[in-house]
Amino acid sequence: xxxxxxxxxxxxxxxxxxxxxxxxxxxxxxxxxxxxxxxxxxxxxxxxxxxxxxxxxxxxxxxxxxxxxxxxxxxxxxxxxxxxxxxxxxxxxxxxxxxxxxxxxxxxxxxxxxxxxxxxxxxxxxxxxxxxxxxxxxxxxxxxxxxxxxxxxxxxxxxxxxxxxxxxxxxxxxxxxxxxxxxxxxxxxxxx
Amino acid sequence: xxxxxxxxxxxxxxxxxxxxxxxxxxxxxxxxxxxxxxxxxxxxxxxxxxxxxxxxxxxxxxxxxxxxxxxxxxxxxxxxxxxxxxxxxxxxxxxxxxxxxxxxxxxxxxxxxxxxxxxxxxxxxxxxxxxxxxxxxxxxxxxxxxxxxxxxxxxxxxxxxxxxxxxxxxxxxxxxxxxxxxxxxxxxxxxx
Numbered sequence: 001x002x003x004x005x006x007x008x009x010x011x012x013x014x015x016x017x018x019x020x021x022x023x024x025x026x027x028x029x030x031x032x033x034x035x036x037x038x039x040x041x042x043x044x045x046x047x048x049x050x051x052x053x054x055x056x057x058x059x060x061x062x063x064x065x066x067x068x069x070x071x072x073x074x075x076x077x078x079x080x081x082x083x084x085x086x087x088x089x090x091x092x093x094x095x096x097x098x099x100x101x102x103x104x105x106x107x108x109x110x111x112x113x114x115x116x117x118x119x120x121x122x123x124x125x126x127x128x129x130x131x132x133x134x135x136x137x138x139x140x141x142x143x144x145x146x147x148x149x150x151x152x153x154x155x156x157x158x159x160x161x162x163x164x165x166x167x168x169x170x171x172x173x174x175x176x177x178x179x180x181x182x183x184x185x186x187x188x189x190x191x192x
Numbered sequence: 193x194x195x196x197x198x199x200x201x202x203x204x205x206x207x208x209x210x211x212x213x214x215x216x217x218x219x220x221x222x223x224x225x226x227x228x229x230x231x232x233x234x235x236x237x238x239x240x241x242x243x244x245x246x247x248x249x250x251x252x253x254x255x256x257x258x259x260x261x262x263x264x265x266x267x268x269x270x271x272x273x274x275x276x277x278x279x280x281x282x283x284x285x286x287x288x289x290x291x292x293x294x295x296x297x298x299x300x301x302x303x304x305x306x307x308x309x310x311x312x313x314x315x316x317x318x319x320x321x322x323x324x325x326x327x328x329x330x331x332x333x334x335x336x337x338x339x340x341x342x343x344x345x346x347x348x349x350x351x352x353x354x355x356x357x358x359x360x361x362x363x364x365x366x367x368x369x370x371x372x373x374x375x376x377x378x379x380x381x382x383x384x
Contacts, residue, residue, distance in 0.1 A: 029269045029305040032261040058251035059270070063258040069224040070259075077221045078251070113221040 001041050001175040005188050007034065008154065014181055018128075018156065026153060027060035027125050032067070038175065039068035042123060042151045045173045046072075049148040051121045053077060053114070055140070057107060057132050061124040064153060068123055077114065079107045079136060092142050094135035107135040116144035127152040127174060130161020137170070149173060156181070157189050193233050193367040197380050199226065200346065206373055210320075210348065218345065219252035219317050224259070230367065231260035234315060234343045237365045238264075241340040243313045245269060245306070247332070249299060249324050253316040256345060260315055269306065271299045271328060284334050286327035299327040308336035319344040319366060322353025329362070341365060348373070349381050 013021040025031040054076040056065035065076040082105060093108045114120070122136050133150055140147050147170065155162050155174035158181065165172045177189035205213040217223040246268040248257035257268040274297060285300045306312070314328050325342055332339050339362065347354050347366035350373065357364045369381035 023302065024305070028272070028302055029267050030258060030261075031267055032258060033265070035258070036262070059254060059272070062251060062254040063268070063270075066222060066224060066227070066255040066258050067262075069222075070228070073225070075221050075223055076255070078255075080220070080251070110215065110220055113216070 001038070003034075003037060004041075004153070004176045008176060008178075009186060012186065014183065014186070018159070018181060020154065020156070020178070020181060020186075022154065026064075030063050035063060035067045038064065038153060039071050041175055042068045042121075042173075043071035045175075046121060046149055046151060049121065049171075050119050051148050052117070052119045053121075053145075055079065055109075055114075055120050055122050055136055056124055057081070057136060060126075064125055065123045068151075072121070077109060079109045079139065081105050081107060092139040094138045096131050096135040098131070107132070107139065109139050111143070114140065114143040114145055118143070118145040119148050120145050121148050122150045123152075124150075125153045127155040127161050127165075127172070128159040130159075130165055133161065133165060137165075151175075154178065193230070195226075195229060196233075196345070196368045200368060200370075201378060204378065206375065206378070210351070210373060212346065212348070212370070212373060212378075214346065222255050227255060227259045230256065230345060231263050233367055234260045234313075234365075235263035237367075238313060238341055238343060241313065241363075242311050243340050244309070244311045245313075245337075247271065247301075247306075247312050247314050247328055248316055249273070249328060252318075256317055257315045260343075264313070269301060271301045271331065273297050273299060284331040286330045288323050288327040290323070299324070299331065301331050303335070306332065306335040306337055310335070310337040311340050312337050313340050314342045315344075316342075317345045319347040319353050319357075319364070320351040322351075322357055325353065325357060329357075343367075346370065 054065050054069045057079045069076045090111045091108045097104045149171035152174040155177045157177040157179050179187045179189045246257045246261045249271045261268045282303045283300045289296045341363035344366040347369045349369040349371050371379045371381045
């Protein structure tokens with residue numbers, strides 16, 4: 001997505017530890033008009049998929065999933081990152097190591113919101129080592145639901161998550177893939 | 193908002209400890225079509241306000257703020273609940289006691305996303321004791337920004353948060369206010 005690559009070049013900031021900050025339009029402050037363009041692009045990319053539910057993980061995936069869901073006309077569910085006393089005891093869960101916080105957390109989803117009849121599209125802001133996506137995929141497998149694909153705004157192509165998921169036959173589409181990220185600048189992977 | 197009261201009566205579940213679960217349409221699974229009606233209603237209710245930014249707190253406020261922001265045509269910022277190494281050192285912060293998790297957490301917002309020129313509308317899913325809203329308000333005050341109002345989907349009118357904020361002259365509008373909540377049912381406060 002050309003407009004996304006241009007926005008990353010304009011507003012993204014590279015920080016030590018392979019961190020790309022895009023927090024002025026994607027995941028702290030959110031440019032809703034631009035997010036709508038991202039939502040429409042996900043619909044275009046996954047136009048041939050039968051999607052009954054969009055799934056994401058709190059917190060920064062929620063805005064993307066909510067805005068995109070308008071174009072798919074399906075509900076979203078978001079997995080939560082720790083057991084809340086507001087949730088039922090009847091939960092799907094998966095353990096996920098966190099790159100950002102250098103710890104492991106539980107991802108949970110109430111069983112009543114995912115069934116074997118669901119066709120699920122996962123949407124998230126970043127894909128790096130793929131840990132969050134793998135946690136969501138294991139929940140979808142536990143539910144017996146069908147994974148239709150994984151849509152990512154920014155993939156760090158120099159980390160292994162995208163390759164591992166695609167090697168498992170999962171349809172991963174990233175609107176921008178960063179091939180390399182150094183002090184000298186960003187290089188995007190060319191996509192058709 | 194009549195449609196909201198009807199939806200709460202249809203789908204809400206009262207649990208011990210004054211917990212109202214509305215997680216099948218508002219804050220775990222999200223009915224995006226219905227969320228759009230909520231977004232439009234917030235725009236109608238705050239039509240006379242000059243809003244430059246919508247502010248909320250992760251995680252369940254994000255979908256509401258994102259969908260509503262489309263009608264206000266402004267960016268959203270969401271405050272985060274703990275220090276992330278992805279955030280700048282330059283942060284506004286406030287301490288917030290959590291009713292749900294029976295603990296205290298820090299609410300943080302990067303200073304670059306809120307200035308004295310901003311006119312802020314706070315949106316959130318629930319208002320009970322008002323702790324989250326008070327944390328966001330203290331951040332807005334620290335930034336020297338102008339608070340235009342607080343929009344809430346469901347207010348627990350039998351808890352003190354709404355009254356305390358209104359007593360401080362804050363324009364709090366709740367789309368549904370629960371007057372009482374018992375095993376026998378819910379009673380809504382009548383609003384003009």
